[in-house]
Amino acid sequence: MLFKRRETESFGQKVRIWLWPRRSISRSLRYFAKRILRLKATPHAVAAGVAAGVFASFFPIGIHFVIAAIVSWLIAGNMVAAALGTTLGNPLTVPVLWGASYETGKLILHENAGGPPAHLGAMLHDLSFAELWNPILKPMAIGAVPLGLAAGLLAYGVTRWGMTVFREQRRKRLAERAGGHPALGTGGKIGSASR
Numbered sequence: 712m713l714f715k716r717r718e719t720e721s722f723g724q725k726v727r728i729w730l731w732p733r734r735s736i737s738r739s740l741r742y743f744a745k746r747i748l749r750l751k752a753t754p755h756a757v758a759a760g761v762a763a764g765v766f767a768s769f770f771p772i773g774i775h776f777v778i779a780a781i782v783s784w785l786i787a788g789n790m791v792a793a794a795l796g797t798t799l800g801n802p803l804t805v806p807v808l809w810g811a812s813y814e815t816g817k818l819i820l821h822e823n824a825g826g827p828p829a830h831l832g833a834m835l836h837d838l839s840f841a842e843l844w845n846p847i848l849k850p851m852a853i854g855a856v857p858l859g860l861a862a863g864l865l866a867y868g869v870t871r872w873g874m875t876v877f878r879e880q881r882r883k884r885l886a887e888r889a890g891g892h893p894a895l896g897t898g899g900k901i902g903s904a905s906r
Contacts, residue, residue: 747870748877752789758871759788764796766863768804769812771851775800796866808858809851816854 750757760783767778775797783793800808 747792747795748874750789750792754871754874756787756789757792757874758867759786760792761796761870762863762867763788764793765799765866766859768797768800769808769855769859771809771848812851812854812858815858816850819853820850
């Protein structure tokens with residue numbers, strides 16, 4: 712193969728790269744930001760899509776894309792931006808997001824400050840949804856709503872502001888290129904040669 716690696720990566724190396732990219736997390740974040748800013752949609756649609764994705768990341772069930780798509784459709788958001796917004800719920804952040812949702816849900820439900828039930832491992836092994844609902848999933852789902860709304864509103868504001876600034880700067884750059892090109896005159900036509 713033309714672009715095949717000389718040395719194949721081990722499973723451990725693939726997992727490490729999946730959790731921590733080769734070129735750093737900040738570069739990956741800049742890449743996602745550029746992908747969002749360059750979407751061909753209105754600033755509201757892009758910001759609403761990102762907000763829907765961020766909102767969906769707080770929920771305990773692993774169907775974030777479905778939740779993000781439904782919420783994005785309801786608020787006239789961009790589906791691609793919603794999918795990109797769900798990247799907030801990644802393997803590094805999910806324990807924090809779900810833990811915060813669980814604790815917030817317990818506060819809202821006025822439950823005692825005890826941890827998860829002692830037989831949680833057995834319930835997870837049996838995948839008994841009915842047994843998991845009251846002690847785990849119900850507080851997480853209820854706690855996810857206010858946290859997701861707050862994070863989604865913040866993401867909407869930041870994304871909408873970023874889209875507006877990015878597009879304004881891009882418009883100015885394109886105007887400068889069109890007006891300041893050496894082969895173009897002030898009217899934007901090719902200058903005539905002196906006779």
